Amino acid sequence: MAYGEMLGQFDAWAVRGPSWAIRTRTVAGYTPGVIDALVEAGRTLTSPRSGIPIHNFHGASTRVAPDETAFANRREHFVVEIVAGWESGDGAAHRAWADAVSAALAPYALLGGYQNLLGPDDHGQIANAYGENAIRLCAAKKRFDPDGVFSAIPLPPS
DSSP, X not given: OOHHHHHHTTXXXXXXXXXXEEEEEEESSOOHHHHHHHHHHHHTOSOTTOBOOEEEEOXXXXXXXXXXXXXXXXXXXXXXXXXXXXXXXXXXXXXXXXXXXXXXHGGGBOSSOOGGGOOTTOHHHHHHHTTTHHHHHHHHXXXXXXXXXXXXXXXXXX
């Protein structure tokens, strides 16, 4: 059975509530441009459920060689989560806010992004998120999941 069909079996028990949209950018540091974009993002929040968690990637995780895991960005950096949350409606204004924050950070961002936060439409970031590991990962995907059952985290086109 398809993954979406399997998850759909639980729809009757799913609680209706807030909706969410997430974008991500990875930055090397808090440059003036990054700070300006973050301050503007905070000033223009569209909902009290929205926010921008920032994760400091450093320490032991930076001492792993890029080709030892799927996660290729092993330099010190900050993962910026752009989280838009809303209670009801189509969420267009909230998604537009998240898109605007992502676009404002783009000129200062490292290539790619944190794979677990990328959506299937983030083609530019997906293409760069895995670095040299993409070839190896796509080959493994083709071999072990030829039908694309496990596709929650997008890989670049092989």
